Amino acid sequence: MSMNRLVGETYSKRLFVFWIPLFLFVFVLLFPFFWMLITSIKTDAELYNRRISPFLVRDPTLDHWKLLFNDTLFVQWAWNTLWVACASTGISLFAGVLGGYALSRLVFPGSTIFSIWIFITYLVPPALLFIPLTGVMSFLGLHDSRLSLVFSYPTFLVPFCIWLLIGYFQTIPKELEECARIDGATRIQAMVKIVFPLAIPGILSAGIFAFTLSWNEFLYALVFLSSPENKTVPVGVTGELVLGDVFFWGPLMAGALFGSVPIAIIYSFFVEHYVSGMTGAVKG
Amino acid sequence: MAEILLKDLYKTYGETPAVRGIDLTIAENEFVVLVGPSGCGKTTTLRMIAGLEHITAGDIFIGDRLINDVPPRDRNIAMVFQNYALYPHMTVYENMSFGLRLRKVQKGEIDIRVKEAAEILNIEELLERRPKQLSGGQRQRVAMGRAIVRNPQAFLFDEPLSNLDAKLRVQMRTEIKRIHQRVKTTVVYVTHDQVEAMSLADRIVVMNNGIIEQVGPPQEMYDNPKTRFVAGFIGSPAMNFVPCKLTTNGDGLSIKLTDGVDLKVPGEREKRYRPHVDRDLILGIRPEHLTECRQHTNEQQQDFGCDVSVLEPMGIDTMVFMEIANVEVCARAAPDAVKNPGETMTFTIDMQKMHLIDPSTDTVL
Numbered sequence: 001m002s003m004n005r006l007v008g009e010t011y012s013k014r015l016f017v018f019w020i021p022l023f024l025f026v027f028v029l030l031f032p033f034f035w036m037l038i039t040s041i042k043t044d045a046e047l048y049n050r051r052i053s054p055f056l057v058r059d060p061t062l063d064h065w066k067l068l069f070n071d072t073l074f075v076q077w078a079w080n081t082l083w084v085a086c087a088s089t090g091i092s093l094f095a096g097v098l099g100g101y102a103l104s105r106l107v108f109p110g111s112t113i114f115s116i117w118i119f120i121t122y123l124v125p126p127a128l129l130f131i132p133l134t135g136v137m138s139f140l141g142l143h144d145s146r147l148s149l150v151f152s153y154p155t156f157l158v159p160f161c162i163w164l165l166i167g168y169f170q171t172i173p174k175e176l177e178e179c180a181r182i183d184g185a186t187r188i189q190a191m192v193k194i195v196f197p198l199a200i201p202g203i204l205s206a207g208i209f210a211f212t213l214s215w216n217e218f219l220y221a222l223v224f225l226s227s228p229e230n231k232t233v234p235v236g237v238t239g240e241l242v243l244g245d246v247f248f249w250g251p252l253m254a255g256a257l258f259g260s261v262p263i264a265i266i267y268s269f270f271v272e273h274y275v276s277g278m279t280g281a282v283k284g
Numbered sequence: 285m286a287e288i289l290l291k292d293l294y295k296t297y298g299e300t301p302a303v304r305g306i307d308l309t310i311a312e313n314e315f316v317v318l319v320g321p322s323g324c325g326k327t328t329t330l331r332m333i334a335g336l337e338h339i340t341a342g343d344i345f346i347g348d349r350l351i352n353d354v355p356p357r358d359r360n361i362a363m364v365f366q367n368y369a370l371y372p373h374m375t376v377y378e379n380m381s382f383g384l385r386l387r388k389v390q391k392g393e394i395d396i397r398v399k400e401a402a403e404i405l406n407i408e409e410l411l412e413r414r415p416k417q418l419s420g421g422q423r424q425r426v427a428m429g430r431a432i433v434r435n436p437q438a439f440l441f442d443e444p445l446s447n448l449d450a451k452l453r454v455q456m457r458t459e460i461k462r463i464h465q466r467v468k469t470t471v472v473y474v475t476h477d478q479v480e481a482m483s484l485a486d487r488i489v490v491m492n493n494g495i496i497e498q499v500g501p502p503q504e505m506y507d508n509p510k511t512r513f514v515a516g517f518i519g520s521p522a523m524n525f526v527p528c529k530l531t532t533n534g535d536g537l538s539i540k541l542t543d544g545v546d547l548k549v550p551g552e553r554e555k556r557y558r559p560h561v562d563r564d565l566i567l568g569i570r571p572e573h574l575t576e577c578r579q580h581t582n583e584q585q586q587d588f589g590c591d592v593s594v595l596e597p598m599g600i601d602t603m604v605f606m607e608i609a610n611v612e613v614c615a616r617a618a619p620d621a622v623k624n625p626g627e628t629m630t631f632t633i634d635m636q637k638m639h640l641i642d643p644s645t646d647t648v649l
Contacts, residue, residue, distance in 0.1 A: 175369035178336050183383035183434070184357040197373045 033257065040064050040254035047249060064250030073228050074255055077236035081259070084146050084221075084232060085214040088153035092210045095154065096161025097203060101191060103162065104169035105177075115166065122159035129155060130223050137224055148224040149232070153214045160213070161206040168202030169195065204270050212263055233259040286347035286437040286470060287312050288333065293342035295328050302328045304494035306342070310438075315464055315471045319481040320491035320517070326474045327442060329491070333472060334363050334440050346437055357386075362431030363440040366447060368423045370415035376426050377411040383434045394433075401432040404466060421452050428463065438470040445480065457483055478518050482506070490514045512566070512646040515639060521571050521603060524613045525641070528567040530560050539567055539640075542609040550584045550635050557640060560649060568639035568648070571603065571614045576621035577630040584635040592625050604629070 039047065041060045046052065068074045102108075103115045133152050134143075142148040172195055180190040196203070221235040228240060237255035241248045288310040295303040303325040310316045318326040331337040333344060335356035344351050351359050362383075370379050377398060384394045402408045405425040415423060424444060431439055444460075445453045461484055464471055475481055481488050482502045490497045490505065490513070498505060498514045509515035515523050529540045530549075537549040537557055547567075549557060577587055593612075596603040602622050604615045606629075615631055623629040640649045 173367060173369065175365045175367055176371060178334075178356075179363065179365060179369040180371070180382070181336075181356045182334055182359075182361065182363045183430070184386040186355075186357065189386065194371055 033260070036253040036257040036260075040250055040257055042250065044250065064248075065254045067248075068251040068254045068258075072240055072251065073231070073236065074233075074258075076229055077231050077233045078259070080146055080230060080236075081215055081232040081234075082262075084149045084153070085211050087150040088157060088214045089207055089210040091150070092154045092157035092161050093203065093207050095158045096165050096206055096210075097196070097199075099158070099162040100165025100169055101195065104166045105174070115162075118159045118162055122156060122163065126156060126219050130220055133220070134223060143224065144226050144230055146225075146230055149214075149217070149220055152220050152224065153217060157210045157213060161210055164206045164209070165199070165202055168199055168205075172198050208266060208270060211266065215259075215263055287345075288438055288470060288472065289343075289345040290329070290333075291343040291345070293329065293332065293344065294340045295325070295332060295337060296340050301494055303332070306491075306496055308489060308496065308499065310470060310472060313468045313470055315473065315484060315486045316489060317473045317475060317481040317485035317487075318489045318491055319475055319478055320497075322476060324491040325494040326476075326491050330363075330440050330442055330472060330474045333438075334361060335359050360437045361440055362434045362436040362438075363442065364424075364427045364431055364444045366443040368415075368427040368444075368447075370418075370423055370426055370430075372415050374414070375411065376407065376413050376415070376418070376429075379415070379426060380411075380430045380433050383430070397433045397435070398429075401429040404432065404463065405429045420448050421456060424448065424456055425459075428460075432463075432467055436469070438472060441471065441473040443475055444473075445475070446477070453480075460484060479520060482518070488518075490517060492517075508648075509639065510648055512568070512641045512648065515568050515641070515648060519570055521614050521616075523568050523570045523639075524574065524611070526567045526569070526609050526611050526613060527564065528609070528640075529564055530557060530562065530640070532561055537561065539565075541567070545588045545608065547586055547588075547633065547635060548584075557649060560640070560642070564643065565649070566641040566643050568641050569633060570637065571616040573634040573637040574613070574615040575632050575634075576604075576615075576617040578632050580632070582634075582636065585632050586635060587630055587632050589628050589630045592623050592627055592629050594625060595622060 038055070038057050041062065041064070042057055043059055043061050043063070046057070046059060052058070099118070103111055103118075130152075133155070137143050137148040137152070140148075140151075142151065176194050176198070177190045180194045181187065185193065216234060217232070218234045221232045222239075225231050225235060228236070231239060233255065237252060237259065241252045241255065288308075290306050290308040290310075293303055293306040294301070306325075306329060308316075318329060320326050328337060332339050333346075335351070335354065339352055346359060346361070370376075371382065374382065380398045380401060381394045384397065389397075398411070399408070402411060405428060407422065407425050407429060410418065410422060410426070415426070418426065427444070441460075445456055448456060457480060473481075473484060482505075485502055487499060488502055488505050489499045492513050498510045500508075505514060505518045509518060512525070516525070526541060528542070531538055531540050533546075533548065536551065537554050539547045539549060541547070578585070590606045590608060592604055592606055594605040596605070597619060599619075601616045602619045604617050604622055606613055606615065617629075617631075641647070642649055
């Protein structure tokens with residue numbers, strides 16, 4: 001690392017400005033995962049014993065995990081979540097890519113006002129929007145259906161994707177497309193063969209973000225779904241594993257951990273694309 | 285390889301006019317350079333030929349075909365952009381073959397044409413690289429190669445050298461000329477650099493404020509500018525403009541500068557200037573025709589004295605700045621003949637090379 005060679009950088013200085021802050025940051029970020037893990041493999045007796053250290057596991061057990069997978073609809077919830085997240089991400093990306101491209105490239109009357117309005121719709125809090133949306137979903141006959149989520153998530157995902165992608169498309173030089181059109185491409189061909197491949201980091205970032213938002217979404221899922229077999233992980237785990245004032249901490253934490261793993265895998269897999277997508281970097 | 289014809293071409297952006305009535309015929313295989321200051325409409329004109337801008341009014345023909353509403357891909361032209369516009373996700377080979385692949389040219393044929401163009405441009409060993417791994421000059425070559433493989437009816441260049449450093453720019457200028465001599469085709473080249481225009485063009489088109497000021501071969505533009513703008517734009521350092529008055533002097537005519545210097549008008553120009561006697565005009569003289577005092581090689585060379593204010597040595601010559609009639613004037617003198625700032629030096633002016641400009645119309649008389 002070039003940091004080692006910086007003039008005047010002593011070891012102790014690097015310790016204080018780099019390693020200690022980094023360690024604290026990582027500790028704060030990873031501690032919840034550690035807590036979820038140890039809670040999910042402790043026996044109830046150990047979990048509620050206040051005389052032993054809460055950070056150690058003496059007698060690991062998989063009982064909570066067995067309960068989660070065998071005695072609850074957790075697998076169904078996970079499947080629902082995945083299905084809803086994939087479908088709504090797909091819809092939002094499709095609309096976002098086309099909308100972002102149009103708003104960044106085509107000049108049409110009202111295009112500026114249109115993009116500002118898209119941003120404003122993004123600012124409407126879901127906690128207000130769910131009230132009219134409930135009416136819309138009943139009208140469409142989608143109440144207590146996973147489709148209600150597939151159609152309602154794009155209300156916040158599409159504006160988000162469009163806004164992220166407008167910015168990204170603007171970093172791709174217009175001349176590339178013009179050159180392709182002179183070279184013999186139609187507008188669509190220039191878009192598909194030149195602009196989209198270069199926009200992959202941006203499209204991936206939008207996709208990951210949309211997927212994460214719909215994977216974690218709570219409010220709409222809570223309001224629109226009522227049958228246990230239709231629920232998503234966030235709603236299912238908190239709804240079915242908290243009965244009255246009784247918290248089933250073990251299965252609850254197992255569910256939470258299992259629910260956050262896919263997102264973590266996706267992030268680590270695309271992290272490089274993701275970073276360049278957020279910073280917008282195409283060099284000619 | 286075809287003629288390009290622009291007929292009464294107009295382009296306005298909203299209320300703002302960019303191009304205001306251009307008529308121009310570019311002959312087959314001709315190298316035409318559009319030159320002018322930024323905002324003069326030269327790039328807009330080029331983009332209209334390419335089909336990247338809508339035409340507000342007028343017609344464009346390539347060959348015999350009216351192409352006003354033909355999309356860029358069907359115009360059979362190639363364009364080299366200022367930033368090269370190489371596709372970053374493709375190798376040099378893929379960049380160069382992109383247009384041919386879109387046109388469904390056979391693989392073997394593509395290979396032959398790419399290799400041939402690469403050989404002309406000396407980039408055979410770069411074919412597998414990506415644009416990111418190329419230097420500025422190499423990118424420039426690839427951009428030209430991409431144009432050459434298509435074998436188009438015309439090449440359009442949009443300030444292709446302005447992103448290169450000074451040395452490379454001169455080198456690539458020669459390269460472009462060499463390539464044009466080898467690959468005979470019609471070229472429309474846009475630049476704001478008059479040196480580039482002079483050195484490359486068969487014909488120069490000087491544009492200003494959306495109209496054509498003058499069209500002609502480089503030497504003619506230099507020798508016989510028709511307007512004050514062209515006189516000042518072509519040539520470096522720029523032509524000096526000094527206010528003066530045309531008066532009669534016995535049988536002949538003379539030019540009086542406001543500070544009393546009196547210069548005799550060459551006999552053969554008297555008839556041309558006679559109608560403008562007693563008018564306030566502008567004397568235009570290039571620095572190279574205003575030198576240190578020399579032995580006169582023709583009788584139109586006249587001497588006058590002036591105080592030197594600033595010197596700019598260029599090596600081969602020294603630019604001498606002085607004030608004549610309250611205007612800063614630049615002369616081009618031999619380095620060993622110049623006096624120090626503050627001293628008086630005698631200059632020789634070659635009246636055969638001067639121009640008189642009518643300030644009310646800005647035309648050269």
